[in-house]
Amino acid sequence: MSVESPEEQADVRGTGEVLLSVEELRTVFYTDKEVIRAVDGVSFDIHRGETVGIVGESGSGKSVTARSIMRLIESPGQILPESSIQFAGEELTEKTEKQMQGIRGGDVAMVFQDPLTSLNPVYSVGNQIKEALRLHQGMRGTQATQEAIDLLEAVGIPDAARRVEEYPHQFSGGMRQRAVIAMALACDPELLICDEPTTALDVTIQAQILDLLKSLQEDHGLAIMFITHDMGVIAEIADRVNVMYAGEIIENAPVVELFESPRHPYTEGLLSSIPGNNPSGDRLTTIEGEVPTPNEEATYCRFAPRCPKEFGECTSVHPVSVPVNADADDHTAACLLYPEDSSSAEAIERHQNAGGHTEVTNE
Amino acid sequence: MSEKTVSRQDAEATSAGVGETLVEVNDLKTYYEAGGLVDSNPVKAVDGVNFEIKRGETLGLVGESGCGKTTLGRTLVQLEQATDGEVLFDGTDVTKLSGEELKRWRRNTQIVFQDPESSLNDRMTIGEIIREPLDVHGVGTPQERREKVRNLLETVGLRPEHYYRYPHQFSGGQRQRIGIARALALEPEFIVLDEPVSALDVSVQAKILNLLEELQEEFGLTYLFIAHDLSVVRHICDRVVVMYLGNVMELGDTEEMFVDPANPYTHALLSAIPDPDPTSEKERIMLQGTPPSPRDPPSGCPFSTRCPMKIRPEKYREMDDELWTAIGIYRNVLRERSRADRSLTDQLRETLGMQTKFSDIEEIRTEVFGDLDMPAEVEQHIDESAAYVADNKESKALEYLQGEFGSVCDTEHPGDNVVSDTGRTSLCHRHLPEYEEPAEYSDVELKTTQG
Numbered sequence: 001m002s003v004e005s006p007e008e009q010a011d012v013r014g015t016g017e018v019l020l021s022v023e024e025l026r027t028v029f030y031t032d033k034e035v036i037r038a039v040d041g042v043s044f045d046i047h048r049g050e051t052v053g054i055v056g057e058s059g060s061g062k063s064v065t066a067r068s069i070m071r072l073i074e075s076p077g078q079i080l081p082e083s084s085i086q087f088a089g090e091e092l093t094e095k096t097e098k099q100m101q102g103i104r105g106g107d108v109a110m111v112f113q114d115p116l117t118s119l120n121p122v123y124s125v126g127n128q129i130k131e132a133l134r135l136h137q138g139m140r141g142t143q144a145t146q147e148a149i150d151l152l153e154a155v156g157i158p159d160a161a162r163r164v165e166e167y168p169h170q171f172s173g174g175m176r177q178r179a180v181i182a183m184a185l186a187c188d189p190e191l192l193i194c195d196e197p198t199t200a201l202d203v204t205i206q207a208q209i210l211d212l213l214k215s216l217q218e219d220h221g222l223a224i225m226f227i228t229h230d231m232g233v234i235a236e237i238a239d240r241v242n243v244m245y246a247g248e249i250i251e252n253a254p255v256v257e258l259f260e261s262p263r264h265p266y267t268e269g270l271l272s273s274i275p276g277n278n279p280s281g282d283r284l285t286t287i288e289g290e291v292p293t294p295n296e297e298a299t300y301c302r303f304a305p306r307c308p309k310e311f312g313e314c315t316s317v318h319p320v321s322v323p324v325n326a327d328a329d330d331h332t333a334a335c336l337l338y339p340e341d342s343s344s345a346e347a348i349e350r351h352q353n354a355g356g357h358t359e360v361t362n363e
Numbered sequence: 364m365s366e367k368t369v370s371r372q373d374a375e376a377t378s379a380g381v382g383e384t385l386v387e388v389n390d391l392k393t394y395y396e397a398g399g400l401v402d403s404n405p406v407k408a409v410d411g412v413n414f415e416i417k418r419g420e421t422l423g424l425v426g427e428s429g430c431g432k433t434t435l436g437r438t439l440v441q442l443e444q445a446t447d448g449e450v451l452f453d454g455t456d457v458t459k460l461s462g463e464e465l466k467r468w469r470r471n472t473q474i475v476f477q478d479p480e481s482s483l484n485d486r487m488t489i490g491e492i493i494r495e496p497l498d499v500h501g502v503g504t505p506q507e508r509r510e511k512v513r514n515l516l517e518t519v520g521l522r523p524e525h526y527y528r529y530p531h532q533f534s535g536g537q538r539q540r541i542g543i544a545r546a547l548a549l550e551p552e553f554i555v556l557d558e559p560v561s562a563l564d565v566s567v568q569a570k571i572l573n574l575l576e577e578l579q580e581e582f583g584l585t586y587l588f589i590a591h592d593l594s595v596v597r598h599i600c601d602r603v604v605v606m607y608l609g610n611v612m613e614l615g616d617t618e619e620m621f622v623d624p625a626n627p628y629t630h631a632l633l634s635a636i637p638d639p640d641p642t643s644e645k646e647r648i649m650l651q652g653t654p655p656s657p658r659d660p661p662s663g664c665p666f667s668t669r670c671p672m673k674i675r676p677e678k679y680r681e682m683d684d685e686l687w688t689a690i691g692i693y694r695n696v697l698r699e700r701s702r703a704d705r706s707l708t709d710q711l712r713e714t715l716g717m718q719t720k721f722s723d724i725e726e727i728r729t730e731v732f733g734d735l736d737m738p739a740e741v742e743q744h745i746d747e748s749a750a751y752v753a754d755n756k757e758s759k760a761l762e763y764l765q766g767e768f769g770s771v772c773d774t775e776h777p778g779d780n781v782v783s784d785t786g787r788t789s790l791c792h793r794h795l796p797e798y799e800e801p802a803e804y805s806d807v808e809l810k811t812t813q814g
Contacts, residue, residue: 057564057565057566057567058535058564153730158652158692158695158696158727158730158731159696159699159700159727159730160730161726161727162700172653173428173653174653175653202427202428202591203427203591203593203632203635203636203637204427204631204632204635204650205427205653206635206637207634207635207637207647207649207650208649208650210637211649229564229565230637231565231639232594232636232637232638232639233637234639235637235638235639235640235641235643236637236638236641238641255641256641256642259639259640259641259642260642269566270565270566271639273565273566273568273569274565274594274639275568275569275572275592275594275595275597275598275599283573283576284569284570284572284573284598285569286566286569286570286573287566290534290536290567291564
């Protein structure tokens with residue numbers, strides 16, 4: 001999917017090479033009753049220096065995707081063997097746990113949603129930053145302390161020399177998230193995975209954190225994978241957006257393109273249900289029904305039961321990601337209506353032929 | 364107090380009275396941990412607010428976390444004891460009610476909580492949960508109550524057969540519907556909605572908002588809608604109260620406030636909403652730091668420590684904006700230091716004349732001011748204050764800076780100023796005739812600083 005970008009995206013995509021490439025990622029959870037296909041055949045790329053947003057409702061598989069990249073999936077979860085996660089040319093799915101420990105927090109760092117649970121309450125903030133420095137760079141003593149102070153200053157915590165010895169409970173919510181970001185940056189990562197980093201924060205603090213992430217990206221040339229359910233935040237920070245639904249990426253486009261002309265009926269529905277988009281309208285547009293649990297192989301469109309544009313084949317053909325039309329090499333949608341410039345029958349055949357099958361057996 | 368004033372009026376009277384005042388809040392204060400014998404330093408969660416809610420309207424209550432909006436909502440339905448002031452429902456001060464009277468009045472006011480995961484008892488069936496208020500207040504026969512619960516389930520968009528299921532079998536949106544059904548059970552007039560959609564996804568959120576609007580039309584309900592998501596508030600509320608640190612900063616018509624905010628805090632809050640449009644080039648007012656502790660609020664205007672439009676003393680009007688902001692940050696750092704606890708080791712180190720983490724004032728100066736161009740006069744004032752800090756006299760340094768760079772914002776609590784024809788009020792000194800209005804000021808000054 002790494003192709004020449006149209007002009008508006010050239011400045012972002014043109015220069016950077018592919019840093020992370022996820023191909024056909026499938027992460028399943030085995031339960032007594034059923035097999036939950038939390039991430040079901042997800043493919044996307046992240047280039048150096050760009051911000052890729054992943055947006056979707058709860059249960060769509062956003063966080064599991066992030067955790068799969070970090071190899072933080074624990075039993076009964078499993079990343080299926082056909083999946084490929086290439087980071088800077090290396091295959092992460094084949095790494096041993098020990099090798100992964102060197103990568104986690106080193107080249108790839110992660111910021112979680114709730115800063116209070118990702119900080120240890122019984123160690124000072126400085127100690128926790130120094131832990132990362134010691135593990136990955138072998139830095140100790142006053143040198144490490146000085147580095148920790150510099151990091152806290154870099155993320156905009158005033159009076160860092162005093163703050164470095166304080167404990168998480170002495171920090172406010174926004175400052176805790178800054179400290180977590182400082183920790184993630186400690187080893188100069190190339191990829192920062194942010195899993196809903198501003199969801200627990202107030203808008204004014206959220207604005208500060210987004211601003212901070214943007215300036216850090218400029219300074220360090222970071223690639224950011226940004227997970228959120230807030231379309232407003234995505235519009236603000238992302239260069240490209242992947243929309244997830246029931247374990248699959250159903251649309252992928254540069255951010256401006258996605259907001260201006262969403263193609264997948266789900267994306268359209270999601271955008272029109274935001275209250276801000278129709279301030280004085282009487283009733284909000286809603287999407288009927290609920291997000292399904294992907295517990296069987298998709299031989300149909302998982303959105304079909306809720307889709308306003310659903311037609312006969314939607315229940316029998318599984319849509320794959322295709323360019324929305326012949327000219328769009330940078331905008332894909334997984335919907336039988338696309339490519340929009342080919343006839344309905346052709347489009348359906350294309351989806352049918354492309355649909356691979358994977359067996360998941362309950363062990 | 365008679366039965367008539369506290370019990371629910373029939374539906375006709377309700378619809379006839381649309382537009383008149385239902386709830387009147389006068390100088391309400393709710394403090395936590397108040398009443399210490401020697402040194403009482405309470406958390407001032409709600410610190411003297413005034414507003415009224417008209418029958419049939421939706422009043423929004425917005426603000427950052429910790430600003431006291433939930434406490435205010437809970438105080439209105441008497442889940443918290445007010446420290447001072449009054450809450451008048453149809454002219455009756457409910458903060459003085461107790462016993463039977465309070466119980467009878469409670470039928471009239473209900474609350475829907477934020478988190479549908481924790482506000483439903485996992486061990487009770489949905490039917491029992493919704494029936495509980497009816498049981499408590501002894502409404503009708505058991506048969507009638509069950510029938511009523513089934514009707515309520517349909518009213519909120521669930522099915523009667525859900526009666527015997529348990530909360531864990533429902534999704535977040537459905538659980539919130541159950542919470543709403545429970546609140547409706549006693550046919551209240553007034554419902555406090557405490558962040559009812561914050562925990563939900565947008566598509567589910569839209570459904571719940573639509574349901575709330577339908578219910579309001581059907582039953583003539585009056586809502587106090589607490590939220591931090593301003594786009595939701597703009598959609599559903601008729602009027603909005605903006606709270607900051609226990610104070611009402613601005614109060615008025617929703618659309619008017621969103622289009623033309625008067626208070627500097629409202630300006631900042633509105634500009635912080637991420638716009639779901641990647642091409643928008645909105646001017647953003649970035650606020651410095653976090654709100655101060657409600658235990659020790661600023662002496663003047665509550666917003667003075669973060670306000671980007673703070674009134675400057677005459678001689679600093681022309682000062683470079685970046686330098687002015689830096690001075691603000693410097694003062695905030697000192698304020699926080701003066702409040703931080705010193706451990707025993709720190710005190711020991713101090714008395715022994717050793718380096719402590721509190722003594723590196725020079726480092727802070729370089730951090731805050733960097734290589735900003737500073738006029739000699741300002742530099743001298745900063746030097747003076749730094750000397751106090753080096754002596755561990757932070758409060759002296761603060762006083763000194765206050766005297767030099769402070770203004771009416773630091774010393775006097777602003778009053779409510781009426782800022783529009785519709786009676787919108789805003790708590791800010793800038794509305795006084797001798798100063799520039801926040802809107803004018805922001806147009807001129809802020810565009811230059813927010814590059």
